[in-house]
Amino acid sequence: MAATGNNIPPRAPRRVPESWEDRGAAPAANRHMQDILVIKLGGSSAASPDFTRWIAAIEEAARPVVIVPGGGPFANAVRKYQTKMGYGDEAAHHMAILAMVQFGLALVSLGTRMVPAHSEAEMTAALEAGKIPVWMAAQSAVAAPEIARDWSVTSDSLSAWLAGRLPGARLLLVKQIDVPEDSGLDAVVGAGIVDESFLSMLHADTPVHVAGPADLALAGLKLAEGGIPGHEICGRPAMLDAAE
Numbered sequence: 001m002a003a004t005g006n007n008i009p010p011r012a013p014r015r016v017p018e019s020w021e022d023r024g025a026a027p028a029a030n031r032h033m034q035d036i037l038v039i040k041l042g043g044s045s046a047a048s049p050d051f052t053r054w055i056a057a058i059e060e061a062a063r064p065v066v067i068v069p070g071g072g073p074f075a076n077a078v079r080k081y082q083t084k085m086g087y088g089d090e091a092a093h094h095m096a097i098l099a100m101v102q103f104g105l106a107l108v109s110l111g112t113r114m115v116p117a118h119s120e121a122e123m124t125a126a127l128e129a130g131k132i133p134v135w136m137a138a139q140s141a142v143a144a145p146e147i148a149r150d151w152s153v154t155s156d157s158l159s160a161w162l163a164g165r166l167p168g169a170r171l172l173l174v175k176q177i178d179v180p181e182d183s184g185l186d187a188v189v190g191a192g193i194v195d196e197s198f199l200s201m202l203h204a205d206t207p208v209h210v211a212g213p214a215d216l217a218l219a220g221l222k223l224a225e226g227g228i229p230g231h232e233i234c235g236r237p238a239m240l241d242a243a244e
Helices: 019-025 044-049 050-058 071-087 089-110 120-128 155-165 185-190 213-223 238-243
Strands: 035-040 065-069 115-117 132-135 170-174 208-211
Touching: 035 050, 035 155, 044 050, 044 071, 044 170, 050 089, 065 089, 065 115, 065 155, 089 115, 089 155, 089 170, 115 120, 120 132, 155 170, 208 213, 208 238
Parallel strands: 035 065, 035 170, 065 132, 115 132, 170 208
Antiparallel strands: none
16 A cells, blocks of 8 residues: 665666557657656655645756655554454555545645646646646556555555656655665665565666655755755665566
8 A cells, every 4th residue: 555876787778668558659758758756755744844845845846746645644544444444455455545645635735836646647737837746546556456455555665656657757755764875775675664565566777766854955956956855775676686
């Protein structure tokens, strides 16, 4: 449910997902859908004094940005009442994705450039209009057969999944802790900073960046200059190497 380094191996050319091939053209032809930064803004940030500052920083972005909202307190309610009511994991998975939609609607109401986007077409339209699309995941994520319908998948994994569908996209995870610059993806998963399904949902050629509280002060400036706050997570996870 819902460090930089010189030793990073070169990434393979991005493979166009079948869904775009079926349409007859890859959206890379659209300049608004190139060089996208997918930003996962966790729902846990809602209780942080940094929450509105991150929103303001993201709205300074000069490059195309798509926001993936976490589930936050709404997903916590799903977990709590699953124990009390006894509904299954598949129902809870769907409800947790709807929790992401709820948090996303809150972001839209608090931002000035943010608009809801249920599909890639709506993301394109929003970016063309100079807006920041906030992904409403219920339409596409619930229907995707490759996404497990249980608590092993959270908004972290879903942000990796979405970034893999957008040609040339980079993924930025905004966290409530500062991740050491020498941390690799395997270590980030092992420490529980992202969920256990993150690596299986991550495309091998999607660069992953992470930003924490220490990066917030300069985040707006970096985004306004077309940069990315925080740092790129170094190395490649063992499971991605094994899959090639």
